[in-house]
Amino acid sequence: MSSPSPSPTTTPAVPVEPKNYLNCETGVRSWLLTRDHKRIGLMFLACVTAALFLGGLFAMLIRIELLTPDETIMSAQTYNRMFTLHGVVMIFLFMIPAIPSGFGNFVLPMMIGAEDVAFPRLNLASWYIYLAGAAFALWGMVHGGADTGWTFYTPYSTTTFTKVVPILLGAFIIGFSSIATGINFIVTVHTMRGPGLTWNKLPLFVWSIYATSIIQVLATPILGITVLLTAIEHAFGFGIFDPAHGGDPVLFQHMFWFYSHPAVYIMVLPAMAVMSEIVPTFARKNIFGYKAIAYSSVGIALVGFFAWGHHLFTSGQSTFNAGVFGVISMIVGVFTAIKVFNWVGTLYKGRIRFSTPFAYFCGFIYLLVFGGMTGVALATVSLDVHWQDTYFVIAHFHFIMVGATLMAFLAALHYWFPKMFGRTYSEGWGLVAASLIILGFNATFIPQFLLGNAGMPRRYWSYPAEFQALNVASTAGASLLAFGFLTILVYLTIALFYGEKVGRNPWGSRGYEWNSPSPPPKHNFDSPQVFDHPPHDYDSEGHEPEMQTEVHGGTEVHGDDGAKR
C-alpha cells in the first residue's frame, strides 16, 4: 500500500465510469509495457486462445484425414507433421501456460490480497519469452514442420530432415517462461499474503497453483537440457542419444519423461485449482475437506516426479522397475480420488445453482474419473503391454489431461469473465455451448477407447477398413466440439462489448477476489483487505454473502460482509 486509501463508504454516486485496470491507461504501448498482473494475464489468455484454435485446426485436419482408411485430404508425410504440430501447439503453447499464466496471473495476487505478483517485470518478461518461443516454433512449422510426434523420440528426431531444431528451441525457450511464472508465484505466495492470511486460509486455487509452480520450477529445466541436447545432436551429431556413437536412446526417454510426466500435472493441477473454487461457489456450501484437497495437490506434485517410468514399460525397463513405477503411478490416483470425494462431498446437500461454470464442472468430474480409472488400468504393466501406443492411450490422456484442462479452462473463462471485464454473457448460450463441448468431447474420444482396445495403433495414417465406423464417429464428435468452440467465441466476443454490466460479486462467491470491483482497479482493491474468515466459507454466522449484480457507483454496497458486521 503506497498511500492510505480514503474511506470507501463516502464515495458519492457519480455517473462517470470509475477507473479500472482496463481504462486507466490506453494505447498499445500501455499494454506492451505493462507490469500489471491482470493485463499480463489477459495477454496470456489472448495468446493461449489463439494457440487453442491453431491446435484445434490441426486436430480437425487429422480427424478429417482419418475419415477414410486411406488418403482423404493429405499425404502420409503431411499427416505426420499435422499430429506433431497438434501436440506441440496444444501442449507447449496452450495447456501448460493456459491456466497458470492466464487465469493464475489474473486472480492469484487478488486471492491473497496483493497488489501485484512479487516480480512484475519478470512476469512481463515471461510473456515475451513465451512469444519468442512461439515465434521459433511457428517459424519451424511454416518452414517444413516436424514429423516426430510431440515426444521427439530419438534417434528419429536427430536424423529426420524436417525442421525439428527450431521447434525444439521453441520448446526450450517457452520452458523459461514457465519457470519464470513458477518462481513468481511461489515467491508471491510466500511473501505477499495479506494480513491474517495464513497458509491454512489460502484459497484452494492458490494451493493448487503453488503445487503446480513447484513442478514448473523443478521439472522444466530437465526438459530444457533434454531438448537442447536433442537439438545439438541434430545439428552436430554429438551422439549422446545415438546408438551409432555408443549413445542410448532410452536415456532420452528417461530425461524427456522426467519432465513430461510431471508436466501433465502442470496441466491438470491448475484444472483442479479452478474446480476447487467453482464447487463451493455454485453449491453455496463450505468446501468439504479443505486440508485434504490442499495437501493432496502438493502430494500429486511430489509423487508425480517419481512416476515417469510408466512411459517406458516396453522400452526394455526391468520388470521390477516397471512394477515400482506402476505402483507409484497408482498413488497419484489415490490423491486424485481424495479430491473427487471431497468435491462430491461438498455438493452433497448444497444449494446447487446450475450455471455455465458448474456445467463444465460436471463434464470435468466425469472426464477426470473415467480418464483416471483408465490411467490406473494403464499403470498396470501387464495391461499396458497390450495398450501401449494404441488409441486407448490417446483417448486416456485426452480424457484426463486434455479434457480436464479444457473443462477447467472454459469453466474459469466463464467464472471469472464478469470479474475481468465487468460484463456478463448469455447464460442460455453458455449452457448450449457447454453441452456441445461435453457431448462432442465424449463422442470424439469414447470411439478412440474402443479403437485402441481393438488394436488400432496411434499416429498411423491408414488403417484397416473395419475401423472406419468408429473413426467416422470420432470425427463427427470432433466437429461437434469445434462447433461448440466457435459458439463460445461468438457469444463471448459479443458479451465483451454488449454484455450486461455486473457488480463486484455476481455469483455470490466467498472467494477473496470477488471483494474487488469488476473490473478491478489498477491496484486490485479499493480498500485494504482483511482476511478474517476462512476461504470458501458459506455458513458462518453473519457471513451469508449477497449476490451483487448491480453496477458500479450509485448504490453499490462496499465489502458485502463488512457492512453486516
Add this chain to the structure above:
Amino acid sequence: MAEHVEAHEHGHEEHHPRLQHHFQDMRTQQHAARLGMWLFLATEILLFGGLFCAYSYYRTLFPEAWKECSKHLNRPFGLLETFDLITSSFTMVLAIHFTRIGNRKLSVLMLLATATMGFGFLGLHGYEYYHEWLEGALPGKYYHFEEVTATGAPMFYAVYFLMTGLHSAHVFIGGVVLLVLTYLTAKGNYDASYDHPLDLGGLYWHLVDLIWIFLFPLLYLV
C-alpha cells in the same frame, strides 16, 4: 472495513526510495528477491542435473574410456582454473562486505577482480578447447582423436564438451552480470541499506563456482 485501514498502515515513515509499491516493506522485498534467486538456482542445478545423469550413465557403461580420456585432459590447467574460481568467490564475498561497511572503492575493485578472474577462467578453458580441437577431440562428426582407443571415448568427449560448455556459458553470463554490478556500484547505487542486487549476483556466482568444483574431479581426476 474502514477501521482496518490504520492497522494496515505500517512502515510508512521510513519509506526507502527503492521500495516497490506492491511490497509492504523493504525487508519483505529483499526476502522475496532472495527466495526468487534460490529458486532460480534450483532450476540451474536441475539443468545441469540432466547432464550429470548422462555422465554417470555413460561412465558406468564405459569405465575404461573415462579412465583413459581423463588422463588426456590438462590437469594442471584444470587445477589452476579451480583455484581461479574459488578465489573469485572469495573476492565476491569481500565486494559485498565492503559495500556493507561503506567502502565503495574497495568494493568496485573486488568486483572487477572477480569479473577478471571469471573471464580469465574462460581464457584458460578456451586454451584447453583449442588444444583439444587440434588433437581432433571435438565430439560428434568432427571427432578423429586417435590416441585413445577404448570404446566410448567419443562419448567421454561429448559429455566433457557439453558439461564444460554449458558451464562456460554460465561463467560468461556471470561475468557480464558482474561487470554490470561493478558499474552500478561505482555509480553509487548500493549501500548498506540496499545491497541485495550484489547479494543475488554473488549467489549466482557462487553457484557457477560450485558446479565447477563438481566438474573438476568428475572430469579431470577420474
